[in-house]
Amino acid sequence: MFVGQSEAAIVEFGFSEEDEVFRAEARAWLAAHAGGEARDRRGWERVLGADGWIGLGWAEGGYGNRTATLVQQVVWAEEYARADVPSRSGHIGEKLLAPTLIAFGTEGQKGRFLPAVARGEELWCQGYSEPGAGSDLAGVRTKAERSGDGTYRVTGQKIWTSLAHEADWCFVLARTEEGSTRHHGLSFLLVPIDQPGRIEVRPIRQMTGTSEFNEVFFDGAHARVEHLVGGEGNGWRVAMGLLGFERGVSTLAxxxxxxxxxxxxxxQAVESGAADDPVxxxxxVRSWAELRVMRWNALRTLGGSEAPGAPSVAKSLWGRWHRRLGELAMEVRGARAAVGPREWSARAPYELDPFQHLFLFSRADTIYGGSDEVQRTIIAERVLGLPKEPRG
Known part of the structure; x- marks a missing residue:
C-alpha cells in the first residue's frame, strides 16, 4: 500500500493484489450476513467472532482469530463501513483495550481477556472522563484503595461513558496514591460492571433522544489486584498509550x-434546488475536497510518517468538518429541516430523520474525544513549542 517514500516524505498509495483478494472475501462475507438473523448488537459480535473477524492481526500472539496486515485491517474497516450490517458494540474492547493489553498487560491478562473479546463474548467501556475531569484527564478524582482481600475498592464517578449500559467490563483510570495530583499516582484497572449495589449505570439522554453515553457511579466496586495493568502508579502512561491507538484504521472507516x-x-441539494446556489x-465541493485530504492524511499516518501532534491535527480537522456538514445538511433542506418525518408527540418527541440526527449529534464532535481547545493546546505546546498555558 505504501510505495516509494522519499526523504521528502512523499508517499504513493495503492492496494496489492493480495489486499484485493482479502477485500473480496470481506465484502462477500458482509454481503452474505447483511440483514441476517443476528441483528441485535451483542449477538452480532458473536457472529463476527465465530467467523474470525474480530482481532485481525492478533493471531501472531495467539489471541486473535486470523492473520491480517495493517493494510488489510484498513480494507476490512472500510468494507464494514460500506455494508448494511449492525453498528459495532465491541469496538472499544477490540480497538482500545486489546492493543493496550498487548502493549502493557501481563500474559495472564492477555490470556484472560483477549480471547473473550475476539469471540465477541465480552463488551467493554472506557472509564476516563469525570464531571471535573473531561478534557483535562489529569484531574481524575475517582479513587481505588487496596484492601486486604486481594482487591481494589473503586469509588467515584465517570461520565460520558460510551456503551456502559451494554458493557460487561470497564477499564478505569483511578487515583491509587492518597494526596497525589495531576498525572501522578494514577492506575489503570479492569473492573467488572455486574456488581449490584456497587456500580450504577445511568444513561444520559441527548438532544437526539438517544442515550449512547452514560454516567457510571462506583461505590466501593471491586477490581482484582491481578487486573491492574502496567503496575500501580503507572496509569497515566498506560492511559496515554491507549489514546494513541484511537486513530488510523478506525479514522479511515x-x-x-x-x-x-x-x-x-x-x-438533497440537487433535489431541493439548493445546488443552484453557487455558494x-x-x-x-469544499466539503468533498477536505474529506479527500483527511483520507490521504490518515493513510500517510499509517505509512509511518506520522509527525508529532498528528492525532490532534486529525481530530481537529474531522470534528469541525463534520459539524459543518451537519449545518449544510439543514441548509440544503430549507424550512423542511425543522419539521419531523411524522407528527411529533409527547410519547415520541424525538423522531428524527437522518439529516436532523446528523445536525444535532455533530454538535458534540468538537467536544468528545478531546475538545478542539485541548487539541489546539497540544499542537501549540508539543509541536510548535509555544509557552505552556498556566495551570490552575
Whole structure:
C-alpha cells in the first residue's frame, strides 16, 4: 500500500493484489450476513467472532482469530463501513483495550481477556472522563484503595461513558496514591460492571433522544489486584498509550461513513434546488475536497510518517468538518429541516430523520474525544513549542 517514500516524505498509495483478494472475501462475507438473523448488537459480535473477524492481526500472539496486515485491517474497516450490517458494540474492547493489553498487560491478562473479546463474548467501556475531569484527564478524582482481600475498592464517578449500559467490563483510570495530583499516582484497572449495589449505570439522554453515553457511579466496586495493568502508579502512561491507538484504521472507516453522509447531502441539494446556489455548490465541493485530504492524511499516518501532534491535527480537522456538514445538511433542506418525518408527540418527541440526527449529534464532535481547545493546546505546546498555558 505504501510505495516509494522519499526523504521528502512523499508517499504513493495503492492496494496489492493480495489486499484485493482479502477485500473480496470481506465484502462477500458482509454481503452474505447483511440483514441476517443476528441483528441485535451483542449477538452480532458473536457472529463476527465465530467467523474470525474480530482481532485481525492478533493471531501472531495467539489471541486473535486470523492473520491480517495493517493494510488489510484498513480494507476490512472500510468494507464494514460500506455494508448494511449492525453498528459495532465491541469496538472499544477490540480497538482500545486489546492493543493496550498487548502493549502493557501481563500474559495472564492477555490470556484472560483477549480471547473473550475476539469471540465477541465480552463488551467493554472506557472509564476516563469525570464531571471535573473531561478534557483535562489529569484531574481524575475517582479513587481505588487496596484492601486486604486481594482487591481494589473503586469509588467515584465517570461520565460520558460510551456503551456502559451494554458493557460487561470497564477499564478505569483511578487515583491509587492518597494526596497525589495531576498525572501522578494514577492506575489503570479492569473492573467488572455486574456488581449490584456497587456500580450504577445511568444513561444520559441527548438532544437526539438517544442515550449512547452514560454516567457510571462506583461505590466501593471491586477490581482484582491481578487486573491492574502496567503496575500501580503507572496509569497515566498506560492511559496515554491507549489514546494513541484511537486513530488510523478506525479514522479511515469513519471517513467512509462521512462520505456516505456527504453523498446524501449532495443528492438533497440537487433535489431541493439548493445546488443552484453557487455558494452552496462551493461549500459542497469544499466539503468533498477536505474529506479527500483527511483520507490521504490518515493513510500517510499509517505509512509511518506520522509527525508529532498528528492525532490532534486529525481530530481537529474531522470534528469541525463534520459539524459543518451537519449545518449544510439543514441548509440544503430549507424550512423542511425543522419539521419531523411524522407528527411529533409527547410519547415520541424525538423522531428524527437522518439529516436532523446528523445536525444535532455533530454538535458534540468538537467536544468528545478531546475538545478542539485541548487539541489546539497540544499542537501549540508539543509541536510548535509555544509557552505552556498556566495551570490552575
Amino acid at each position: 469513519q471517513q467512509i461513513g462521512f462520505a456516505e453522509e456527504l453523498r446524501a447531502v449532495v443528492r 452552496v455548490r462551493d461549500r459542497l
